[in-house]
Amino acid sequence: MARFTGKKVKETPGLNMGSMSDIIFMLLFFFMVITTMRESSLYVKIQVPQGTETSKLEKKSLVSYVNVGVPQESFQAKYGKEPRIQLNDQIADVSDIMQWVELEKADRQPADRPYITTAIKADMAVKMGMISDIKQELRKAGAYRIFYNARKGVRQ
Amino acid sequence: MGKRKTPGLNTSSMADISFLLLTFFLLTSSINTDQGIARRLPPLLQNQEKPPEVRERNIFIVKINSKDKLLFNGEIGDVRNLKERAKEFLGNPQNKEDLPEKDEKFIKGFGETYPVSKGVISLQNDRGTSYDMYIQVQNELTAAINEMRNELAKNKFGKGYADISNAQRDAIDEAIPIAISEAEPKNVGGN
Numbered sequence: 001m002a003r004f005t006g007k008k009v010k011e012t013p014g015l016n017m018g019s020m021s022d023i024i025f026m027l028l029f030f031f032m033v034i035t036t037m038r039e040s041s042l043y044v045k046i047q048v049p050q051g052t053e054t055s056k057l058e059k060k061s062l063v064s065y066v067n068v069g070v071p072q073e074s075f076q077a078k079y080g081k082e083p084r085i086q087l088n089d090q091i092a093d094v095s096d097i098m099q100w101v102e103l104e105k106a107d108r109q110p111a112d113r114p115y116i117t118t119a120i121k122a123d124m125a126v127k128m129g130m131i132s133d134i135k136q137e138l139r140k141a142g143a144y145r146i147f148y149n150a151r152k153g154v155r156q
Numbered sequence: 157m158g159k160r161k162t163p164g165l166n167t168s169s170m171a172d173i174s175f176l177l178l179t180f181f182l183l184t185s186s187i188n189t190d191q192g193i194a195r196r197l198p199p200l201l202q203n204q205e206k207p208p209e210v211r212e213r214n215i216f217i218v219k220i221n222s223k224d225k226l227l228f229n230g231e232i233g234d235v236r237n238l239k240e241r242a243k244e245f246l247g248n249p250q251n252k253e254d255l256p257e258k259d260e261k262f263i264k265g266f267g268e269t270y271p272v273s274k275g276v277i278s279l280q281n282d283r284g285t286s287y288d289m290y291i292q293v294q295n296e297l298t299a300a301i302n303e304m305r306n307e308l309a310k311n312k313f314g315k316g317y318a319d320i321s322n323a324q325r326d327a328i329d330e331a332i333p334i335a336i337s338e339a340e341p342k343n344v345g346g347n
Contacts, residue, residue, distance in 0.1 A: 021170040028174055031181035048192075049288045051295035053302055057190035119190060122287050128220075129283030131290070139197050149192040150291055155299075 043079065044069035044086050049124040050153040057147055062116050064088075064104045066097070066134060069123035083126045085134065094133045101141035121149040193294055198337075214256045214274045216245045220293060222284025235292055242300035246275050246335065265327020266312060272331055280339040297336055305332050 046069040057063060067086040071079040075091075084091050087100045105113050118138055122131060138146060218238070219227040226233045228241055248255040256275030263270050277297060281290055302317070305328050309317040313324055320328070 017168055017171065021167060021174055024171055024174040024178055028178045028181065031178065035181055035184065049291040051191075051193060051291055051298075053295050053298040054191035054193060057192060057194075060190075063190075117194075119192065124286065124288035124291075126287045127283060128281045128285040128287060128290050131287055132281075132283065135197060139200050142199075144197045144199065145194070146197055147190075147192050147194045148291055148294065149190060150295070152191045 041089070042067060042086065043071055043075050043091055044084055044123070045072050046121055046123045047125075048121060048149045048151055051150040052153050052155045054150050054152050057117070057119060057149075059115065059117070062108065062112055063119050063147070064101075064116065065119050065121055067121045068126050068130060068134070070125075083123065083130060085130075094130075094137055097134060097137040098141040101138065101143045115145070116143060117145040117147050118143050119147040119149055193291070193298055195294070195334075195336075210276060211257070213254055215276055215278055216242070217278045217280065218293060218297075220279075220281040220285045220289055222282040224286055224289040226293070235289075235296060238293065238296040239300045239303075242277060242297055243304060245277070246273050246300065246332070247304060248273060248275070261330075263327050263330050265324055265330070270331045272333070273335070276335045276337050278337050278339060294336075298334075301332060301334055305329070308332060 044067055046067060065088075068083055069086075070076075070081060070083050071091070079091050085094065085097075086092065087096065092100065101118070104116060108116060120131065120134065135146070138144070217227070217229050218233075221227070226235060226238070228238070233241070245255060248258070251258070256273050258271035258273055260269045261272045262268070279293065279297070306317040308331060309315060309320055309324070309328050312328070313320050317325065317328060
């Protein structure tokens, strides 16, 4: 009978942390896959206007961006305080757009070229004269699909 | 020599390391959904080509000046009324004389004809117009077209425009096209 009366101390077993890293890795891979690193830093300040009827921009790989805005403070000495155009990673002039469109076309598969969209990401304070000039250049270059970037807002 | 037992790797810090990586990607990632308004630019007109003539009742002129003020067909207007005006113009529900004509057009997706409006909204802006105002006007015009498409989709297919199939959506798009024409840029009001 003695064996039944022996005192046993019960300890709570520690949590098994072995699978923790697997779970975290899974999360990590998820974020690694969905993340898109910003390819180029912006030299211009942009606050896009707001709209209620915005739609999503499809097929990111076929989109090229035209950024328009006043240069950031640290670049104002170099580029001035007037609104400028940034194509990819450099400040450019309106007259450079046609050549840039050709380069962007050359980067894509021939079958995809008609579907290239040019997203105009412009600051809300920019005057339409500049935007019209850009649009005229895009028409000359044959880039007819455009997209005005805007924030999603709610109708009052 | 007795066999030595290899000690297990201490993996408790593994979680910490991967947490660190995780937070890095969490912070740097931006699930950037670019939102905006899609449009198609018209091809450049050749010099010898004349722009097509449009009858007066089929055109609704929206002008924005350099002070961001609006004119609808020559009358002072407000951006808040623009959606209703555009819907009335494009829809012409009472078939009024001074609003656009309609063209009975066979649409495959409906299997019958539908009166497609011949109306065109002509958008004219000055070089001094702010981009913000321009987008607001474009937004209101898009809102008018979207609402009309939604109503038609409910009528024809019993579901909203967002819920119908792609083929059905093409049919609706054919029945209610985005009839917005933009004038060649002009400089009227100065910068």
